Amino acid sequence: MAKPDNExxxxxxxxxxxxxxxxxxxxxxxxxxxxxxxxxxxxALWKKFDEYEQGQxxxxxxxxxAKYEVL
Numbered sequence: 001m002a003k004p005d006n007e008x009x010x011x012x013x014x015x016x017x018x019x020x021x022x023x024x025x026x027x028x029x030x031x032x033x034x035x036x037x038x039x040x041x042x043x044a045l046w047k048k049f050d051e052y053e054q055g056q057x058x059x060x061x062x063x064x065x066a067k068y069e070v071l
Contacts, residue, residue: 009049012058013042019059020066027070041066 020041025034044065045052052061 005049008054009046012062013045016059016062017042020062023063024066024070027067037066037069040069044069 017038021034021038024037024041025031028034028037041062045062048065052058
């Protein structure tokens with residue numbers, strides 16, 4: 001059985017990944033590049049998820065990671 005934090009991350013990620021893709025796509029211009037950046041964003045978020053504060057909105061937090069991945 002998955003650890004609760006793992007499950008929480010997956011639920012948040014699934015809920016917001018399309019919004020993140022819509023944020024990334026115009027910044028990179030290519031669907032393939034946007035998908036690559038989305039994957040890198042997921043990995044960065046996963047690595048830092050222990051720093052995520054539960055009451056904090058996930059999407060704005062994740063968008064900051066996505067912007068750095070675009071750079």
